Amino acid sequence: MLKEERHHQILDKIKLNRKVLSSDLSIELQVSEDTIRRDLNELSAKGFIKKVHGGALPIDAKAPSYEERKFSSLKEKNSIAKKAVSLIKDGQVIIMSGSTTNLQLAKIIPSDINATIYTYSLPIALQLTEHPSIEIIFIGGKLNKPAQVTVGLDVVSSISQLRADLCFMGTGGINVTNGMTEPNWEVSHIKKCMIEASEKVIVLCTSNKINEVKRYSVTPINRIDTIVTDLNSKNEIFYSFKEKGVTIL
């Protein structure tokens, strides 16, 4: 039997039983326990399983949760949020994507602002329930657990029926030639719809996302009205963006 075959069988078995023992596998797959151990180590190094003493388990409850990510580079995110909040005008209809920067923004929306906010992010919706006057519409669908946002066709079709003034979104990467890009196909699609539905597009991103390029394209740069980052808007990194007519905040 080929090594790859074994690996697949091991993964299958873990999925099925939610655990495997090196000793069992050794017998089942007719190889020495050393080989099994090496297999498990490789699969574990690739992040497919969690190797433990005596066998392996599914990776499950290990991915750094939204909760944990929420607190990384909070300072930058907060400074972004502060700039972005100035763009909100009374009575607007706003779409917010689900990012920790957007969450930060949701926290600091002044209580005297009236607006309707559409979102598909649980934490953002929850945060907004504390605001006295904002009307919140949650876009339903299948939940993506690690990101705590809804995804799928329902979301796409809901958004495409909307018409919003503003759209605040986080991004996986942005540069002048490729525009906004995302690592996740589904998310990229949803973001396209959000942009489609919005008058103005405002991208919130920490500086490390600038000039990053991800797998899936969301929109060309000229469809973006404003980019809000933690950097000073006069930073030379933005020259080329400004030439394309993007406002930097």
Add this chain to the structure above:
Amino acid sequence: MLKEERHHQILDKIKLNRKVLSSDLSIELQVSEDTIRRDLNELSAKGFIKKVHGGALPIDAKAPSYEERKFSSLKEKNSIAKKAVSLIKDGQVIIMSGSTTNLQLAKIIPSDINATIYTYSLPIALQLTEHPSIEIIFIGGKLNKPAQVTVGLDVVSSISQLRADLCFMGTGGINVTNGMTEPNWEVSHIKKCMIEASEKVIVLCTSNKINEVKRYSVTPINRIDTIVTDLNSKNEIFYSFKEKGVTIL
């Protein structure tokens, strides 16, 4: 059994019972108390539980203040949740309404259960994101802030397209002649739809809701399959319910 497995089981049990005894675990998991003690120490060192003399407690075991205890009756709700969780079978499609009792239930669903859960409650959805295998579908709509649930026509129309095996719901009041009743018209309507869409209806309620009658009718008593309360199922208060064919848990 692998050490890690044991750790998971211990964590599950703490979540469920809000405490564990080393002696119990030793028997249940078929290892010596020394081993259990070592397990508890490790989990405690990682900050997952609080080790105490004789066993362990959840980390967030903040003593509920007098005020909280007086109104929230968390203990009752937990005992209800514990009974209710046994009704969930692998692979089922479940609708959950938004009540604190249901939230309690969401917290203690064992991690080896597979199910699809529809809900319109933000806290419940958020809680369920911590479960490794449950598929969550959030029912979108306009958010009712104080209750943190979605309401409105969107919710009604989404639910009416569903077909579920089980439906867990809280209630404003229940008695034999009027059936389930609600103080809020909109909620009563949504609950009607939920019942319409479900094979079995399970009502979770604390004993103070029994024989209460609210303004709006939801469903007659005979459409309810099971009532789960904090009382003993043999309590005479249930006689008339049983006559109508309702199971009491």
Add this chain to the structure above:
DNA sequence: CATTTTTTTGCCGTTTTATGCATTTTTATG
């Protein structure tokens, strides 16, 4: 096709880990 090179695998001695047991110390409680 012959022959290197690389990969895979099993084996073996050593080291580490998990666990139970016996003994002593600590803790809870009437």
Add this chain to the structure above:
DNA sequence: CATAAAAATGCATAAAACGGCAAAAAAATG
């Protein structure tokens, strides 16, 4: 403060992991 339960401590043992080595298999090379 006496006593029983629980925890800590030290030790023994078996299972598992590790590291190096060499044979076998597979792939690459000329």
